[in-house]
Amino acid sequence: MFKNDFPYFSNSDIVYLDNAATTQKPKEVITSQVEYYEKYCANTHRSSFGDANKATLNYENARKTLQKFINAPTKEQIIFTKGVTESINFIASSYAKKFDKVIISSLEHHSNIVPWHMQGRTLGEGLEVVSCNDNLDFDFVEYEDILKQNPNSFVSITHISNAFGKIHDIKAIIKLAHKYKSVVMIDGAQSLAHMNIDVQDLDVDFFAISAHKTFGPTGVGAIYVKESLLKELEPYQTGGATIHEVDFLSSTMLDSPYKFEAGTQNIAGVIGFAKALEYLEKVGYEAIMKQEHELYEYLTDQLSKLPNIIFYNDTEDSIGSKSFNFKNIIHDDIGILLDKMKIALRVGHHCAQPIMKQLNIKGTIRVSIAFYNTKEDIDKLITALKKALDMLR
Template identity: 50%
Template structure:
């Protein structure tokens, strides 16, 4: 069992007030909060060994390089990648997806087909649309049902010998649906297609094993996993990363440069042009240390309790409708109340110190499916409590009464 009160002491921001009320932070699907243990690592880097990496012979550079590469190994072990050089540091999930999409510009031709799901975040839709515009490839979509689950029989029908790529999120940021990615990957591989899984929403709640999944690409962001913003990861199988051309040109990603010809460095540096977010990479590793110390099985069990409790309490409110009722889901609840606009409720909740997300959550096709402008989204992490949910319910009822 988690000692939640002890864990909460690790997060300084949870002690602050908002509009004179104790902060209740239920916007974890947008970004998680950062524990003091990770903040200390960031401060230590800038206080004691801030230097550029890989090229310096002086001590600070070597210390920074060692810490940065050790963090890469932590990430490799966490996701069970076969090699550390299969872990590419990026600016986050969106950057990772665009890197792969750019690389496939030279590998696809007119008439090739790629598949996304109806549950995707815009960052796992728009880059593939742009790729289709550049190459003449055709984008197809796995539809969803009213519960917010993918219709897998339709996915089976979409797959054929022209399918080259499949892109699906592990967990929907808007609805919390956990997609059956093992089956999706296996079926894609059966027709020779590669698979990219957007793990931005899954990595805070579970621990993906990329080798067991046999996934070709897996991406995530550190700021969803108690780490800093501006850094993330692209995992790619070695054979695929070797096929893709560099995403950007510059320092670090080269072997030799002349005005006649440039040759590129090997993995992972081929995809890491320029000075990286050194501190971010080191803190990413520290955040994984923190969460692994708590234990992802413990996190999942506790967050499922929060999900069940929050769902039960919300459904007692007259006129409230939850969107996303998949059998397998994580601690995200999207809902509306009657005809009240979600923005109005979110604004009043903020006045009471409660942070929720309102809008389409960068998943507008989902909102179009339900024919709604957006939802109120409450998303929980392991540092949230049932008592906070109780306070949230009381505040929500006040907001509804004011707006009715």
């Protein structure tokens, strides 16, 4: 019973099925942050007294934990950020802006669309969009065509759709991009909660990570950078702790990762994130994937029995999230009624309006599971959905 490891579940009688929005946190993630604030609260990389050294050590050990977790060659390739949103904005403005073309897919989160608009890129004008069909399959033929016409591009693609749970074959996407001398960033916001990531095996250039979607604290994330690209990467903000030497004529920067982490970081959050990764390691992805696979099948099976349900993608190649609607029922109404029945899920466009427009819908009802969810949670969801449907028909 994994729920016992998560204090939220002993304090709440809510059926929590909104894990794509944020995950619950295991006890050690919470206590490690409280311990930092209560016992050795000090800034990192600055002062040299005992508590400051301990804070720096734990912060840097967290970097090593993440490095090992995703099999990055060195810890200097791990740069902490506020989350995937900041990771993408960072790489967009400090590296990708020099590319003539940025290639995304039609299944992206707004975090991987709006930063490109901010650079003045729009469809066909610096921005190319690879179609995903109405089953959300990535169009590899169109992708290769775009790459052939635009070699030396910057490709930025989500791994797992937060809106539908669809998994993109990122290994194939990365391989094809490299064939056409392009550089690839993967939005891994939804990845680590569900599956093992090996950045060397993927041969990915940039991989964006979110702690709060991976059982860690909010306001923390990271970007993995391939070693050969570190030299080309400019800081997109500067300030304290990034600088080697400053006078009024010039300043010289420290090496990576320090030159990219300007200002006081979310020290407690980073330390807590490492605890989340250690916890995940203890549970193991084998157990996580087995539990989630069974749950996802059960969820799909039970939902399929409900009248007039509309699904948008097949269960194969999907993980975590399941999105649906009911014919002639407004998804917002379901959300309001389910909330009253203590079922927590998200209804709406899930920060993915372009794909909703393509499917000609305003949004969906999204159930997003984590390995701590149970069949009992799904049963409660189905009972509540039946009640809500009876009320609305």
